[in-house]
Amino acid sequence: MDNNSEQKPSNFGIHRPKENPNKGGSLSEFLPQLENYSPTIPDAVTCYYMNSSGLNCADPRIVRLISIAAQKFISDVANDALQHCKTKSSANPNVNKNQKDKDGKNPKDKKFTLTVDDLAPALNENYGIKTTQMKYLT
Amino acid sequence: MNDSRRKIMKEAVCLLVSEAGFSTATEESLETLTEMLIGLTCEIANQTRNYAELAGRTQSVVGDVLMALINMGIGFKDLDKYALRENRPMARNMNPNQAQKPLQILQAGTKPSNPVHIPSYLPPLPDPHAYVRTATYKQPETEYESIREKSANQKRDIEKALTKFLAKTCAETHNLFDNEEVQMFPLIASKPTTVPAYLSALNPLDQIFDFEELEYYYQVANRKPDNDEVESEGEEKRENENEEREAVSPPKKRKNKKSDQKKDSDTAIMRPPSPPVDQKPQPLPQEEEKIIDNPFLKLKKTTITS
Numbered sequence: 001m002d003n004n005s006e007q008k009p010s011n012f013g014i015h016r017p018k019e020n021p022n023k024g025g026s027l028s029e030f031l032p033q034l035e036n037y038s039p040t041i042p043d044a045v046t047c048y049y050m051n052s053s054g055l056n057c058a059d060p061r062i063v064r065l066i067s068i069a070a071q072k073f074i075s076d077v078a079n080d081a082l083q084h085c086k087t088k089s090s091a092n093p094n095v096n097k098n099q100k101d102k103d104g105k106n107p108k109d110k111k112f113t114l115t116v117d118d119l120a121p122a123l124n125e126n127y128g129i130k131t132t133q134m135k136y137l138t
Numbered sequence: 139m140n141d142s143r144r145k146i147m148k149e150a151v152c153l154l155v156s157e158a159g160f161s162t163a164t165e166e167s168l169e170t171l172t173e174m175l176i177g178l179t180c181e182i183a184n185q186t187r188n189y190a191e192l193a194g195r196t197q198s199v200v201g202d203v204l205m206a207l208i209n210m211g212i213g214f215k216d217l218d219k220y221a222l223r224e225n226r227p228m229a230r231n232m233n234p235n236q237a238q239k240p241l242q243i244l245q246a247g248t249k250p251s252n253p254v255h256i257p258s259y260l261p262p263l264p265d266p267h268a269y270v271r272t273a274t275y276k277q278p279e280t281e282y283e284s285i286r287e288k289s290a291n292q293k294r295d296i297e298k299a300l301t302k303f304l305a306k307t308c309a310e311t312h313n314l315f316d317n318e319e320v321q322m323f324p325l326i327a328s329k330p331t332t333v334p335a336y337l338s339a340l341n342p343l344d345q346i347f348d349f350e351e352l353e354y355y356y357q358v359a360n361r362k363p364d365n366d367e368v369e370s371e372g373e374e375k376r377e378n379e380n381e382e383r384e385a386v387s388p389p390k391k392r393k394n395k396k397s398d399q400k401k402d403s404d405t406a407i408m409r410p411p412s413p414p415v416d417q418k419p420q421p422l423p424q425e426e427e428k429i430i431d432n433p434f435l436k437l438k439k440t441t442i443t444s
Binding site for chain 2: 037041045046048049050055058059061067069071074081082112115119131133
């Protein structure tokens with residue numbers, strides 16, 4: 001291993017393409033913004049779950065960071081489920097029984113319901129999470 | 139289901155799902171997502187702690203969180219954009235309504251801070267004026283002199299009041315002045331007894347064990363109709379308070395001799411225990427001249443107050 005001079009930190013001779021320096025930096029810039037942030041999950045609840053895992057929540061920014069990360073995951077799952085739902089609804093063309101009375105159900109006005117039928121494939125395809133659905137209880 | 143935190147997590151899931159575009163959702167799917175959210179939070183926290191401990195720290199840093207996310211395969215590049223997105227749902231306020239603070243106008247003195255062992259979310263301790271002790275009574279006097287003085291004063295006051303009361307209500311009175319009309323300073327008339335006063339001190343007394351028995355014995359002793367034994371009676375049983383009674387009883391018996399004996403003697407017997415003051419005015423004025431030889435004890439004729 002070839003050590004560079006002591007002046008700058010060495011790469012041990014391994015030269016890598018310069019990566020985006022802002023990748024980690026953007027997050028560190030984001031950190032001060034977290035101080036006044038109010039996430040969807042209250043801090044106290046996140047703190048409780050962190051305590052149950054053994055992590056102390058002295059720094060509120062860490063708390064919010066974790067809660068944001070978890071939120072984002074759920075949001076992504078929900079968005080994927082929505083996509084599934086939309087594709088399913090568009091795959092089955094809705095027959096308008098009476099065009100005078102009702103408007104055709106536009107995607108804009110349509111109300112979506114999150115069901116396990118949409119959730120399961122979304123989880124399975126994108127995240128590899130398999131959910132079992134109990135049809136009935138014996 | 140009384141886990142409040144789980145409920146809040148489910149609420150957050152509902153917010154996120156509705157933000158995604160759904161208007162309704164099934165219970166099952168919501169429960170699934172809630173479970174995932176809780177599990178994910180715990181797992182991120184756990185791995186963060188592990189990375190921190192791996193680095194030899196006890197306090198976790200942002201880098202630990204990032205390492206945990208990378209390890210789990212969760213991207214964080216868009217995390218800041220996601221966090222600062224518009225119209226994001228806000229969590230509800232977790233702090234309960236602040237209790238109305240009582241008016242601080244009447245605050246007396248500065249309130250010291252709570253002791254260490256008392257948490258801050260408990261209601262505050264009262265103002266320091268609540269701890270001030272003001273004795274409502276005076277320290278009792280324990281000096282012998284003052285106590286003696288007080289008791290002497292009290293005794294004198296009692297005697298004075300009692301004599302005044304008696305003089306004005308029931309007893310015969312002498313007047314301090316010669317003038318009979320003016321009754322400014324009434325004195326209770328002294329009723330001389332048949333026997334000398336010092337006799338009670340000279341006679342030996344039996345120790346009294348039972349007052350009721352004594353009463354009975356007295357009645358038995360008095361049942362004798364003979365009046366010759368008046369003096370022997372007086373010698374047999376003598377108490378200080380019975381002196382006056384004996385003075386009453388012989389004149390009564392003399393009086394009753396004139397009338398029917400047995401009935402009145404019975405009633406006369408029953409009378410001695412009651413205060414003899416009421417009966418005194420009747421028999422005495424008649425017998426006074428007979429009994430008293432002592433010139434100093436001769437009474438002046440005064441108005442008899444009943």
